[in-house]
C-alpha cells in the first residue's frame with residue numbers, strides 16, 4: 375500500500391544527507407518496525423511520508439506512493455486531503471503535541487471537522503467512539519477536559535484516537551511510547567496491536583527499542599546514517615542478523631536482560647502491582663493483560 | 677471561577693496597601709496642612725479651629741480610612757493652591773486623560789494586532805527587514821518629538837485643532853476637543869505600536885514552531901486553519917498581558933504629551949501640583965494612577981484565566 379523508492383532528503387544546513395536513498399514498502403494491514411540509533415533519519419522518513427518536511431529547508435527526491443498517489447511531490451492542497459484522512463500521525467511527546475488551549479475531544483474531532491461534513495453532534499459522537507476505542511474511560515466527560523488535566527498515558531491515547539477517528543489506512547507512530555513509563559508503554563502497545571487487528575490499520579512503528587519492535591512488528595527495517603542496512607522478518611533478523619550494525623544492536627539487549635533476570639521475579643511482581651494501580655488511577659480499561667510480562671523485557675538499546 | 681474571585685481580592689488588597697503607603701508617606705512629608713492653608717501668621721486659635729475642621733485632631737487610621745472613602749464619596753480634602761476641593765479639581769482632568777488614553781489604546785490595538793500578525797507571517801527576506809526597520813524607527817521617535825511635529829503640521833498649518841486651546845469635552849466644540857485628543861493620542865501610540873508589533877511578531881513566530889502546530893498540519897489544517905484555530909489563541913495570553921501593561925503606561929506617558937498639546941489632563945495637573953507642593957492633589961493623583969496600574973493588571977489576569985484553562989488551576993475547582 376505504501377511504497378518508498380530511493381528517497382533522499384538533504385537539509386540545506388547539514389553536510390550529510392538525513393535520508394540517503396532508502397526503499398521501503400509497508401504492506402496492507404501490517405505493522406512495519408523502523409529502528410536505528412538517534413539521528414539515523416527515522417523521523418525524517420516518517421515526516422516525508424506524512425508530507426511534513428520543511429520543504430524550503432531541504433532538497434528531496436525519490437517517490438513515496440500511497441495506493442498509487444505520490445506524496446513526496448504532491449501539491450500542498452492535495453497533501454491536505456491525505457493528512458489525517460488517509461494518514462494519521464502520532465508523535466513522541468503527547469503533551470507538547472496537543473494544543474493546550476483546545477478541549478481534548480475537539481482535538482480528537484478536528485480531523486472530522488476538516489474532512490467530513492458531519493455536524494457538531496455527529497463529530498462529538500464519533501470522537502467519543504474513537505476515545506472509547508482507545509480504551510479511555512468515561513470518554514463523554516473526557517471530551518470537555520483540557521490536555522493538562524490528563525496523564526501522559528491518557529494524552530497519548532487521545533492522540534491515537536485523534537489519528538484514527540476517521541479510520542486512515544496508514545498510521546505513522548514516531549516513538550509513541552518513549553515518553554511514557556514502562557507499564558503505560560505496554561498498555562499502549564497492546565492497544566496498537568488491537569487497532570491493527572480489529573480496525574485493519576497499517577502502521578509504521580518507529581522505535582529505539584528492539585524488544586518492543588519484536589513484540590509488535592512482523593517485519594522490521596534497521597536504519598543507520600540515513601540508510602536501511604537490513605530489512606526482513608523480525609524473528610529472522612533477531613536470530614540471524616546479517617549486518618554488523620544489527621548484530622551490535624541485538625547483542626546489546628541480552629546483557630541488560632541477564633542483569634535484570636536476577637531481580638526478575640521481584641520486579642515482575644512489583645510491576646504487576648504498579649500496573650494495577652496505574653490502571654485504576656489512569657482510568658484505562660483492563661486490556662493490557664500482558665503488561666507485567668512486557669515490563670520484564672523493557673530493555674532498550676538507547 | 678473561584679480563582680477569579682481570588683484575583684479580584686488580591687487586587688483590592690494591593691490597592692489598600694498602595695493607598696496606605698501613599699497616605700503615610702505624604703502625611704510624613706507634608707507637615708501641617710492647617711499651617712500651610714492659613715499661612716505662618718495665623719493665630720493658634722485659628723490653627724486649632726482649622727485642624728478640627730480638617731479632622732487633623734483625629735487618630736491617623738481614622739483619617740486614612742476617611743480619606744480612602746473619599747475616593748468613593750468625592751471628599752479628598754482641599755487643594756492648597758487652588759482652594760477648591762481636590763475632587764472637583766481632578767475629576768474633569770481624569771475625564772480628559774482617560775479619554776485620550778482610551779483613544780490611544782484603540783489606535784494601538786487596531787493597528788498593531790493586524791500588523792503584528794502580518795509581520796509574523798512575512799518575517800523572512802525583504803518584508804522581514806522592512807518590518808524590523810519600521811519597528812526600530814517607531815520605537816526611536818519619542819512622543820514629545822512627534823507631538824511637536826504634529827501640533828505644528830496638523831495644528832498650526834492644517835488648522836485641524838488649536839494647540840494650547842483645548843475647548844473641553846462638554847463644550848459646544850466637543851468634536852474639536854476629540855480631534856485635539858486624537859492627535860495627542862496618536863503621538864503616544866506610535867512607539868507603543870512598534871513595541872506591540874515586535875512582541876506579537878515574536879510571539880506568533882514562537883507559537884508557529886511549537887509541536888502542536890505540526891499536529892494540526894498532520895490533521896489536514898491549511899495555513900489559515902492552523903493560525904485561526906490554534907496559533908492565534910495561544911498567542912493571546914502574552915498579548916493581553918502586554919496590552920494591559922501598555923494601557924497602564926499610556927497614562928504615565930500622557931504627562932509629556934499633555935504639555936506639548938496644551939491638554940488640561942492629570943499629567944499637567946500633576947506637574948503643576950508637584951511644583952506647588954500641593955500635597956492633597958499629588959497624593960490623590962499618585963493613588964489614582966497606582967489604582968489604574970493595578971486595575972489593568974487584574975483585568976489582564978482575569979481575561980487570561982478565561983483564555984487559558986491552566987491559569988485557572990490556582991483557585992482550585
Ligand SMILES: Nc1ncnc2c1ncn2[C@@H]1O[C@H](COP(=O)(O)OP(=O)(O)OP(=O)(O)O)[C@@H](O)[C@H]1O
Nearest residue numbers: 385387388392411412413414415416417418419428
Ligand atoms: N529540520 C531540520 N533541519 C536540519 N536538520 C534536520 C532537521 N530535522 C532533522 N535533521 C537532521 O536529520 C538527521 C536525521 O534526524 P531524525 O530526526 O530523522 O533522526 P531520528 O532517527 O528520528 O533520531 P531520534 O531517534 O533521535 O529521533 C539528523 O542528523 C538531524 O540533525
Ligand SMILES: [Mg+2]
Nearest residue numbers: 416417418548
Ligand atoms: Mg526521531
